[in-house]
Amino acid sequence: MTGRMTLEEFEQALEGAGYITEREDRIAVTVFLAVQLGKPLLVTGPPGVGKTEIAKVLSQVFKAELIRLQCYEGLDETRAMYEWNYQRQLLKIQMQRESLKEEDLFSEEYLLPRPLLKALMNKEQSVLLIDEIDKTDAEFEAFLFELLGEFQVTIPEMGTIQAMQRPIVVLTSNGERELSDGLKRRCVFLHVEAPSVAKEVRILRTKVPELPERLALQVAKAIHILRERIALHKAPSIAETLDWAKALLLMGREDLDPAWVDATLTLLVKSEEDVEAFYREMGAEKLLWEAKSLNAQGASMREGHHHEHHHQ
Amino acid sequence: MSTTISELDKHLVEFAQLLRDFGIRVSASEILDAMQGLTLVGLEDKHHVEAVLEATLVKDPNQIPWFQEAFRAYFASPEAQKAWQEHSEKQAAQWQEKLGQTRKELRFQERDLDLTEEERALYAQLPEAEKERLRQFLERSSHGMKSGIPVDHAFQPMVERVVRGSLEYWRRKLGEDFPILPPGSFDGVHSEVEEAIRRRELEFLSQDLKKISPEDWPEVVKLIRRLTQRLASQISRRYRADRRRGGLDMRHTLRANMRYGGTLVERRYRSRHMGRPKFVLLCDLSGSMLKYTEFVLQFVYGLSSVVSGIETYAFGEGLVRLTEKIRSGQSFQDMVQEALPAARGEWGGGTNLANALETLMREGAQVLSRRTVFIILSDSQTLEGERAARYLANIRRRVREILWLNTLPSRRWTEVHAVELFSPHCRMYECYTLGHLTHILSERLG
Numbered sequence: 081m082t083g084r085m086t087l088e089e090f091e092q093a094l095e096g097a098g099y100i101t102e103r104e105d106r107i108a109v110t111v112f113l114a115v116q117l118g119k120p121l122l123v124t125g126p127p128g129v130g131k132t133e134i135a136k137v138l139s140q141v142f143k144a145e146l147i148r149l150q151c152y153e154g155l156d157e158t159r160a161m162y163e164w165n166y167q168r169q170l171l172k173i174q175m176q177r178e179s180l181k182e183e184d185l186f187s188e189e190y191l192l193p194r195p196l197l198k199a200l201m202n203k204e205q206s207v208l209l210i211d212e213i214d215k216t217d218a219e220f221e222a223f224l225f226e227l228l229g230e231f232q233v234t235i236p237e238m239g240t241i242q243a244m245q246r247p248i249v250v251l252t253s254n255g256e257r258e259l260s261d262g263l264k265r266r267c268v269f270l271h272v273e274a275p276s277v278a279k280e281v282r283i284l285r286t287k288v289p290e291l292p293e294r295l296a297l298q299v300a301k302a303i304h305i306l307r308e309r310i311a312l313h314k315a316p317s318i319a320e321t322l323d324w325a326k327a328l329l330l331m332g333r334e335d336l337d338p339a340w341v342d343a344t345l346t347l348l349v350k351s352e353e354d355v356e357a358f359y360r361e362m363g364a365e366k367l368l369w370e371a372k373s374l375n376a377q378g379a380s381m382r383e384g385h386h387h388e389h390h391h392q
Numbered sequence: 393m394s395t396t397i398s399e400l401d402k403h404l405v406e407f408a409q410l411l412r413d414f415g416i417r418v419s420a421s422e423i424l425d426a427m428q429g430l431t432l433v434g435l436e437d438k439h440h441v442e443a444v445l446e447a448t449l450v451k452d453p454n455q456i457p458w459f460q461e462a463f464r465a466y467f468a469s470p471e472a473q474k475a476w477q478e479h480s481e482k483q484a485a486q487w488q489e490k491l492g493q494t495r496k497e498l499r500f501q502e503r504d505l506d507l508t509e510e511e512r513a514l515y516a517q518l519p520e521a522e523k524e525r526l527r528q529f530l531e532r533s534s535h536g537m538k539s540g541i542p543v544d545h546a547f548q549p550m551v552e553r554v555v556r557g558s559l560e561y562w563r564r565k566l567g568e569d570f571p572i573l574p575p576g577s578f579d580g581v582h583s584e585v586e587e588a589i590r591r592r593e594l595e596f597l598s599q600d601l602k603k604i605s606p607e608d609w610p611e612v613v614k615l616i617r618r619l620t621q622r623l624a625s626q627i628s629r630r631y632r633a634d635r636r637r638g639g640l641d642m643r644h645t646l647r648a649n650m651r652y653g654g655t656l657v658e659r660r661y662r663s664r665h666m667g668r669p670k671f672v673l674l675c676d677l678s679g680s681m682l683k684y685t686e687f688v689l690q691f692v693y694g695l696s697s698v699v700s701g702i703e704t705y706a707f708g709e710g711l712v713r714l715t716e717k718i719r720s721g722q723s724f725q726d727m728v729q730e731a732l733p734a735a736r737g738e739w740g741g742g743t744n745l746a747n748a749l750e751t752l753m754r755e756g757a758q759v760l761s762r763r764t765v766f767i768i769l770s771d772s773q774t775l776e777g778e779r780a781a782r783y784l785a786n787i788r789r790r791v792r793e794i795l796w797l798n799t800l801p802s803r804r805w806t807e808v809h810a811v812e813l814f815s816p817h818c819r820m821y822e823c824y825t826l827g828h829l830t831h832i833l834s835e836r837l838g
Contacts (some may be wrong), residue, residue, distance in 0.1 A: 087433060087440075103439060106443040106446070106447075109433060109440050109443040109444065109447075110443055110444075110446075110447040112433075113429050113432065113433065113443075113444060113447055113448075114447070116432050117425060117428055117429060117432070119425065122451070124453055125453075166651035166652065167651075255453065258452075261417065261451075264451035264452070265419055265421060265422060265451070267451070268425070268429075268447045268448060269446070269447050269448070269450060269451045270447060271453045271456060308614075311613075311617050313621070360721060
């Protein structure tokens with residue numbers, strides 16, 4: 081299913097599924113590479129820039145089931161990989177006390193597959209999303225090596241289970257913890273930053289088609305200023321940009337003005353500390369003024385990427 | 393499989409080697425991935441080639457700027473590479489010539505003096521009059537007499553000590569403002585990448601804070617924000633992970649053992665949280681320290697979400713509390729203007745840590761508890777070192793930990809007696825760049 085696509089077709093498919101990419105962000109080419117090489121894709125970047133969305137859109141593009149493992153501290157293999165169905169095993173022991181053999185108890189029948197095993201045992205290709213891998217402990221990461229490298233797992237009581245169909249694996253990380261070299265080596269790497277103004281306008285126009293282009297541009301510029309120039313603990317995510325745009329649309333706004341920024345600020349800035357920082361460092365009027373004087377093309381996707389270098 | 397090495401293979405291996413030289417670990421399997429990726433995507437579009445190499449060879453966001461510069465330089469036109477090569481060779485030649493010149497000038501009885509390259513480079517940067525003075529000194533002492541007998545080469549070590557002492561004096565006087573580092577790599581592509589990186593944000597991590605120019609501040613402040621955000625989330629994670637075992641938790645034990653039919657196989661324990669630390673910051677307000685203090689304050693306050701409070705004091709001759717001023721959002725410059733007279737006292741005396749610690753123990757004793765991480769930011773140049781060390785020892789018994797962020801480079805610590813006095817009572821770190829600061833706090837706050 082993933083075999084015969086060219087890069088151009090893949091880019092079109094992403095766009096068709098509503099996922100906007102730019103040449104500069106390299107998302108399309110890197111994801112294409114991971115899928116074609118059959119390697120896990122490791123996506124890093126700040127929260128809210130569309131990392132998880134990549135897995136969702138891949139499942140859409142390849143019409144594959146999305147299997148999600150949300151990581152957290154203390155996650156272990158019984159939650160991530162498999163667990164034995166103890167109740168059933170106990171029942172079986174009670175019923176066949178005399179004639180029971182050990183291997184009867186450790187067969188697929190008594191196995192409760194968790195997301196990782198589910199993805200391997202799926203007869204159809206699936207997309208496996210291992211979300212926020214940096215939240216787990218280092219031991220769990222090591223435990224994933226076999227799965228990510230060979231697409232197989234070993235269950236001591238049963239032996240090795242090979243993937244029926246190699247899943248497309250996407251791992252995401254917010255960089256809370258340095259990941260091990262072993263894990264990184266097994267993956268294709270993609271770093272996603274907050275979108276440029278131009279890209280965010282395109283996202284807005286795709287997701288909220290009724291939004292007038294002029295307002296979309298104002299919104300994207302204001303968000304860009306919020307992200308770049310104010311010391312917020314949590315910068316607004318793309319989802320929050322969309323919420324804001326929808327709210328403005330709902331209230332029939334055609335232009336941004338300071339009063340409306342004040343009224344709707346809590347859709348973007350969600351802690352008291354950040355609200356204080358916003359008013360201390362900028363305020364609505366200055367935000368709009370700075371947004372107005374911002375050149376849409378000047379705000380680059382990857383900071384320093386367009387860094388021009390002149391050497392004598 | 394073909395045994396001949398294609399041009400592409402050769403370039404890939406060479407490029408991987410270049411990345412390794414800049415500290416990016418690239419394994420053979422990753423080179424293989426890159427190769428497969430290029431075969432898949434094609435070589436026509438340079439942008440795609442860069443994306444493929446980045447996706448397969450780089451695995452850490454911090455390494456991306458290095459990768460980008462290395463890619464740009466390695467795949468630049470032959471003309472550009474030739475120009476870089478000539479430039480770096482010229483620089484290297486100039487450096488060598490400078491050192492060679494000092495060998496001609498700094499001689500004692502026709503013999504070379506035993507000086508390091510750094511000392512020679514420093515000499516080369518001295519004002520001409522000072523150079524002349526040193527040369528005359530060497531000339532005179534070469535023909536000097538002692539008790540009526542001409543001095544011989546046995547006096548050379550003594551002469552060298554005098555020269556070194558004089559160079560040391562000048563290094564301090566020039567405030568180490570003159571870059572006395574040898575030129576980077578002699579290889580054109582290498583030195584081009586190093587130079588480009590130096591011009592980029594990453595350089596701020598390894599640049600002496602005092603030397604960051606005012607126009608770079610906004611960038612640095614942004615960088616500090618990013619660093620502290622990352623560090624704060626790391627720290628809060630560690631506090632959550634670092635749970636000491638408490639007593640047996642019956643309810644969870646029973647629940648966990650339901651799966652074994654109620655037989656107690658596993659035990660569950662209550663977890664005990666370790667409290668968040670409280671920071672007490674004591675910053676040196678002497679002139680040379682102001683810039684450092686400003687950055688460290690920015691940095692430490694960026695961590696306020698993961699500590700249970702920050703108390704800030706500044707000291708000069710005396711002690712001043714800054715906590716309220718910082719809370720009220722006063723600018724650093726105004727704060728210093730107000731605090732300076734109080735900290736410096738009426739007599740304009742020198743920096744005195746002992747006085748500051750004494751006042752702190754008397755008036756602010758409540759902020760020093762077992763939860764306190766006491767952070768001192770100072771170059772350790774203070775009056776009454778012995779008395780200060782005694783107070784420090786006393787405070788050490790009350791707090792969780794004392795971190796001394798010393799802005800003096802560690803290679804110069806042996807020259808300052810106070811360092812020896814203070815080190816037994818605190819963890820002293822060399823700290824004059826953002827890189828140092830990030831590293832220390834991430835290591836110590838676990």
